[in-house]
Amino acid sequence: MAETLLVAGTASHVGKSTVAAGLCRYLADRDVSVAPFKAQNMSNNARATPGGEVGVSQYVQARAAGVTPSTDHNPVLLKPRGDGESQLVLDGEAVGHFEARGYYDEHWADALDAARVAHDRLSQAHDVIIAEGAGSIAEINLHDRDLANVETARFADADILLVADIERGGVFASLVGTLELVPDDIREQVAGAVITKFRGDRSLLAPGIEAFEDRTGVPVLGVLPYDDPGLPEEDSVALPPVGERSxxxxxxxxxxxxxxxxxxxxxxxxxxxTDLQPLAREHGVRVAYVPPEAALDDADAVVLPGSKNTVDDLLALTDAGFRDRLQSFDGPVVGLCGGYQMLGEEITNADIEGTGDADHIEGLGLLPVTTAFSESKTVEHVERTLDGVGPLSGASGTVGGYEIHMGDSTLTDTAARPFDGDGAATDTVLGTYLHDLFVNDTARDAFVRNTFEAAGIDPPAEEGREGGDPYDRAAGFVAEHVDLSPLGLPDQ
Structure with missing residues (x-):
């Protein structure tokens, strides 16, 4: 049976995912059979696996570990859709939409069973499991139903590595408070702590670290400097709040x-x-997240991202006057998944997707497409032959990615179909269900080149940012700054 290390946090967005991915690659590089695990995830950033969908971090961590991503790596996924509801995905399959109370009353036992069984399968197949917690392990209102943290620590008999973020201040209070509030049995399983996102002279932390260790008996195993290995973000807290520009x-x-x-x-x-991250790493390209009511005067191109609730987000854009501004915009426009659906003329069966009771919703009207929602859901890896037109003109060859969506889109008039008969495009607008489009060099390079051309600017000579393999960077990051020996992992 495998050893399990739970990478838990004092809060969300403290760096758990990066530490877990780094540990997965570090162990895999030493020929240790390792697998990631997150019993319950809440995220709208998902990826398709052969068995269904999982949170992006577990997909990334599986890649780092050198194993095929599977639903066992994330057996319970909650995807928020608005009005207090989330879509429950159990073992990769969508079960339905539930408010928090309904989930805990009706499906909590099933979720716990699914997590235990998935962990058992992984434990039989691997030597080490790197489990990731969710949010804070010290949410005392949830300790009787904290699947990703407390329950995982118990049923996996896991050692715990506690991760805390110093960027916002109060790191020692967060660590001490967390250790005070976790259940007594879980407190005994904490093997060490890591401080993340530190800027400055590490020696200045020494008195605080010494006082923390004297008070709690928990060693601080490392201080990670502020850095970004380039792994996809999972938490929407990484984005600006609605109404702010970033x-x-x-x-x-x-x-x-x-x-x-x-x-x-x-x-x-x-x-x-995360579909936008490859663009943000391109030299000379700035990705600006703007409020729906913002003007597009400073924009050279527009990308409409995916949405967990296309209908309600389309209504939000319409109410903010975005339709008129986008129709007047003359630069390249790309819609990805839900963004593709919004660019069409109409959405039917809208009450299946939206939280209201409207059956028909007018689209943004930039593509001759209508989308009809149904209860069925597409979750699959895909490869397409790209015949670049419009914003991707000049691109050609095979592109890969994944589709996760409800609804099917059909043409209402003549338009180019750039992806083996899928998607739709005009001279300046393109829509596709293909996530990870810009991970493909041919598509990304064409979009960047056409955006510079439309803006009347010569592309910079540098082709892109060299950052190295993000999994190797994460592994090196953890190995350089964390003392792993007290964790009892193999090959230390």
């Missing part, structure tokens, strides 16, 4: 008059925003 990639060296801005409306129920 620019990603603004730290690159290209001057303003040699850069382009890709505007992305910050949808209230945005999903799979």
């Amino acid at each position: 620019v990603v990639g603004a730290d690159d060296s290209a001057p303003d008059d040699e850069s382009v801005t890709v505007a992305v409306p910050r949808l209230p129920r945005i999903s799979n925003f």
Whole structure:
């Protein structure tokens, strides 16, 4: 049976996913059979596996571990859709939409069983399981039903590595408070702590670390400097709140008059925003998440991202006047998954997707497409032959990615079908269900080139940012800054 290490946190967005991915790659590089695990995840950033969908972090961690991603790595996934409801995905399959009380009353026992069984299968197949917690392990109102943290620590008999973020201040209070509030049996399983996102002179932390260790008896095994290995984000907390503007990639060296801005409306129920990360890493490209009511005057291109609730997010855009501004925009426009559905003329059976009772919703009207929702859901890896047109003109060859969506889109008039007869495109607008489109060099390079051309700017000579393999970077990051020996992992 495998040893399990639970990477738990004092809060969300403290760096658990990066530490877990780094540990997976570190062990895999030493020929240790390792697998990731997260009993319950809440995220609208998902990926398709052969058995269904899982949270993006477990997909990434499986890749880091050198194993095929599967639903056992994330047996319970909750995808928020608005009005207090989430879609429950159990062992990769969508079960239904539930409010929190309904989930705990009706499906909690099933979720716990699914998590235990998945962990048992992984434990029989591997030597080590790197489990990731969710949010804070010290949520005392949830300790009787905390599947990702407390229950995982118990049924896996896991050692616990506690991760805390110093960026927002109060790191020692967070660590001490967390250790005070976890159940007594779980407290005994904490093997050490890691402080993340530190900027400055590490020696200045020494008195605090010494006082913390004297008070709690828990060793601080490492201090990770502020860095980004380039792994996909999972938590929407990484994005600006709705109504605020944020620019990603603004730290690159290209001057303003040699850069382009890709505007992305910050949808209230945005999903799979990791589709935009490859663009933000391109030299001279700035990805700006803008409020739905924002002007597009400074934008050189627009990308509409995915949505967990296309209907309600489309209504939010319409109410904010986004339709008129987008129809007047003359640069490249790309819609991904839910964004593709929004770019069409109409959505039917809208009450299946939306939280209201409207059956028909008018689209943004940039593509001759209508989308009809049904209860069935597409979850699959795909490869397509791209015949680049419109925003992707000049691109060709095979592109790969994944589809996770409800609803089917059909043409209402003549339009190009750039993906083996799928998707739709005009001279300036393109829509597709293909997530990870911009991971493909041919598609990304064409979009960037066409955006610079439409803006009347010569593309920079540098082709892109060199960052190395993000899994190797995460592994090196953890190995360099964390003392792993007290964790009892193999090959230390």
